[in-house]
Amino acid sequence: MLIAASQTTRAGKDEREVRALWVVRTSLISPDAVEQMIKRAVDGGFNTLIVQVRGRGDAYYRSRWEPRAETLAEQKESFDPLGLVTGEAHRAGLTVHAWLNTSLVANMDELPKSRNHPIYEHPEWLMVPRSLAAKLFVMDPRDPKYLAEIVSYSKGDRSQLEGLYLSPALPAVKEHIYSIWMDVLEKYDVDGMHFDYVRYPNTGFDYSRTSLDRFRAAVEKTLGEGERRVLASIFERDPLVYVNAFPDRYAQFQRDQVTEIVERIHYGVKKRKPKVVISAAVFANDDDAFNNRFQDWKLWLRHGLIDAVCPMAYTPDTDTFRKQITVAVGNASGREVWAGIGAYRIPPESSIEKIRISRELGARGFVLFSYDSLVRHSENNPADDYIEKIKQSVLGNERKP
Numbered sequence: 538m539l540i541a542a543s544q545t546t547r548a549g550k551d552e553r554e555v556r557a558l559w560v561v562r563t564s565l566i567s568p569d570a571v572e573q574m575i576k577r578a579v580d581g582g583f584n585t586l587i588v589q590v591r592g593r594g595d596a597y598y599r600s601r602w603e604p605r606a607e608t609l610a611e612q613k614e615s616f617d618p619l620g621l622v623t624g625e626a627h628r629a630g631l632t633v634h635a636w637l638n639t640s641l642v643a644n645m646d647e648l649p650k651s652r653n654h655p656i657y658e659h660p661e662w663l664m665v666p667r668s669l670a671a672k673l674f675v676m677d678p679r680d681p682k683y684l685a686e687i688v689s690y691s692k693g694d695r696s697q698l699e700g701l702y703l704s705p706a707l708p709a710v711k712e713h714i715y716s717i718w719m720d721v722l723e724k725y726d727v728d729g730m731h732f733d734y735v736r737y738p739n740t741g742f743d744y745s746r747t748s749l750d751r752f753r754a755a756v757e758k759t760l761g762e763g764e765r766r767v768l769a770s771i772f773e774r775d776p777l778v779y780v781n782a783f784p785d786r787y788a789q790f791q792r793d794q795v796t797e798i799v800e801r802i803h804y805g806v807k808k809r810k811p812k813v814v815i816s817a818a819v820f821a822n823d824d825d826a827f828n829n830r831f832q833d834w835k836l837w838l839r840h841g842l843i844d845a846v847c848p849m850a851y852t853p854d855t856d857t858f859r860k861q862i863t864v865a866v867g868n869a870s871g872r873e874v875w876a877g878i879g880a881y882r883i884p885p886e887s888s889i890e891k892i893r894i895s896r897e898l899g900a901r902g903f904v905l906f907s908y909d910s911l912v913r914h915s916e917n918n919p920a921d922d923y924i925e926k927i928k929q930s931v932l933g934n935e936r937k938p
Contacts, residue, residue, distance in 0.1 A: 557584075558583055574586075578631060584630070585633075588634070589636040589733075590635050593642055593644060593700065600717070604654055623725055634816065639734050639736075640704075642654075664702040667741050668741070671777070694741075705737075705798050706752075707747045715798070718730060733818045735795060740788075795832060796836060800840075803842045817847065819848055820848075823861075846875070847877045850891075878892065880905040881914075885921070888927060
């Protein structure tokens with residue numbers, strides 16, 4: 538019954554509750570892993586897969602722009618993870634969304650091996666931390682020390698950083714990200730495309746030369762001649778003078794850079810395939826997203842730049858979860874809210890409770906993070922099959938698709 542219902546809804550407007558799994562790229566490394574993942578999703582009562590096909594500036598699909606993922610090295614070149622997922626999942630009645638990490642492009646401890654990776658081909662694209670701004674402003678990005686400085690800083694800030702980020706303030710980065718999205722869209726029969734890491738890591742970034750230069754150019758248009766001369770003279774010895782003088786404007790400048798990526802991709806996707814759903818995983822704490830990550834997802838919803846928002850409400854605390862999903866639903870502006878649930882860090886009973894709360898609050902669906910962690914949990918606790926517990930409690934006959 539699940540498969541028949543799902544196949545019917547793919548043809549037209551999908552009115553189902555979205556019952557999704559975030560599928561991390563580690564579950565796409567072989568045909569057997571893909572087929573097993575699809576079977577588990579169908580058996581578990583899920584109807585949507587959000588599969589990570591760009592993890593760290595690499596590709597789990599046939600990419601025109603970035604290197605094939607290193608974890609696929611033992612597989613035949615003919616193995617195309619996204620191609621296999623879309624074909625097999627659609628035959629099973631599941632919808633497929635291609636999940637692409639936007640700004641995060643490399644882990645800090647194990648740098649990419651391929652010299653075709655963006656961090657080697659374009660080190661000038663990387664975000665620069667504030668503490669290195671003056672030093673790297675005058676350094677040639679092609680100097681190996683440039684990348685080394687950023688990597689060294691990142692390793693010392695693990696509590697705040699997941700790795701190396703590309704700066705959305707660079708027009709070339711915007712073009713690169715856009716090209717990646719259009720490449721996937723045009724090659725694959727995906728039902729949706731999913732933003733992740735479409736943000737800055739924290740307020741300590743980005744102070745790269747291009748970002749500082751572009752902000753200076755924008756600010757100078759609004760200054761009187763005297764103020765312009767004074768700031769220009771200081772800039773020669775302190776490239777942070779403009780951002781220090783206008784911190785709120787710089788914060789908005791950074792938000793605008795992220796939004797410009799989302800907006801351009803929105804129009805590119807809808808022009809080519811209007812029915813493809815654009816969604817985004819966002820920080821569930823809206824103040825944190827806006828002020829510290831420069832991720833203005835409420836604006837994206839108001840302007841219709843995304844079709845669905847997935848607040849990553851990974852908190853174990855039920856009251857906090859309820860508040861975060863309430864904010865998202867209240868700001869949906871007619872778009873969909875899929876509640877992101879941190880199943881990796883909570884027992885099945887807590888996930889079940891949060892699924893029920895998201896339904897009560899009017900969310901159109903939920904996404905569990907992640908398929909991979911649920912499988913590991915079940916393998917380590919055979920008597921406590923996570924997916925089976927969710928199915929029995931909230932994905933059985935309680936609410937049919």
